[in-house]
Amino acid sequence: MTAAGGSGPSKGAVVRGSWLVNSTADGVTGPVTFRLHDREWDLLPGVFAPTYCVSTGFFTESIPFPVGGSFLEVGCGAGVTAVTAGARGCRSVTATDISEAAVRNTALNAARHGLLDRIELHRGDMFDGLGPEERFDLIFWNSPFIDPGAEDGPGARPVRDERRAQLRRAVFDPGYRAHGRYLSGARARLTATGRLLLGFSDLGDHDSLRRLAADAGYRISVLRTSRDLAPGVDYQLLELLPDDTCAR
Numbered sequence: 001m002t003a004a005g006g007s008g009p010s011k012g013a014v015v016r017g018s019w020l021v022n023s024t025a026d027g028v029t030g031p032v033t034f035r036l037h038d039r040e041w042d043l044l045p046g047v048f049a050p051t052y053c054v055s056t057g058f059f060t061e062s063i064p065f066p067v068g069g070s071f072l073e074v075g076c077g078a079g080v081t082a083v084t085a086g087a088r089g090c091r092s093v094t095a096t097d098i099s100e101a102a103v104r105n106t107a108l109n110a111a112r113h114g115l116l117d118r119i120e121l122h123r124g125d126m127f128d129g130l131g132p133e134e135r136f137d138l139i140f141w142n143s144p145f146i147d148p149g150a151e152d153g154p155g156a157r158p159v160r161d162e163r164r165a166q167l168r169r170a171v172f173d174p175g176y177r178a179h180g181r182y183l184s185g186a187r188a189r190l191t192a193t194g195r196l197l198l199g200f201s202d203l204g205d206h207d208s209l210r211r212l213a214a215d216a217g218y219r220i221s222v223l224r225t226s227r228d229l230a231p232g233v234d235y236q237l238l239e240l241l242p243d244d245t246c247a248r
């Protein structure tokens with residue numbers, strides 16, 4: 001059992017997550033550019049790379065952006081989703097990330113695509129940095145859905161390379177503690193009809209997630225999966241629906 005009460009990480013998920021961290025850290029050692037969805041994007045070292053993982057592209061294509069409404073992206077990374085939200089007609093876009101490099105990267109891409117005046121940026125843990133009255137029509141996080149289990153336990157070796165440490169935070173969430181804060185903190189940040197989405201995958205621990213969601217008063221509905229689009233990892237765009245039958 002994990003701290004969040006689930007079945008824990010599969011070895012395959014941890015191996016795949018470690019591969020992603022190491023290949024990104026070794027492959028992106030300076031600023032580069034990449035193409036996605038017919039646009040050119042900047043990518044800084046230490047930031048989750050949409051070129052090494054198709055999740056960014058899949059979720060960005062799948063999110064029902066609230067045209068004319070407000071969108072919050074938690075964990076914006078290079079900023080592809082936040083910038084696309086602005087380009088697709090969201091009235092206001094707010095993007096946060098715990099990584100300073102990610103916030104800088106999103107600013108670069110917002111400027112590159114002429115949307116810097118439409119995107120508010122915060123560096124912080126989850127909803128920190130938002131004004132007390134700020135509410136959103138849609139909140140989304142492409143989360144670090146792999147719980148590394150014992151790899152990040154008390155006996156784990158510290159990661160001395162800061163770039164690798166940032167990338168680990170983009171891929172792994174020990175004990176799903178950050179997922180817990182996302183689910184428990186989101187309700188106070190939604191408008192009356194606001195929607196809460198999560199980018200997850202079959203590499204994640206669904207039992208733990210279901211438990212955390214129920215604790216926060218939500219049930220999980222699958223909006224779209226990548227299963228039919230490509231073989232390999234199944235990325236899942238989940239919606240957290242308020243469930244008054246859940247135990248609080």
Ligand SMILES: C[S@@+](CC[C@H](N)C(=O)[O-])C[C@H]1O[C@@H](n2cnc3c(N)ncnc32)[C@H](O)[C@@H]1O
Nearest residue numbers: 048056075076077097098099125126142143170
């Ligand atoms: C899977 S990456 C997704 C990045 C980007 N949204 C994308 O799709 O390319 C997860 C992101 O969440 C950020 N993150 C992890 N823990 C966080 C926290 N507690 N608060 C805010 N952001 C966090 C990471 O720094 C990383 O940028």
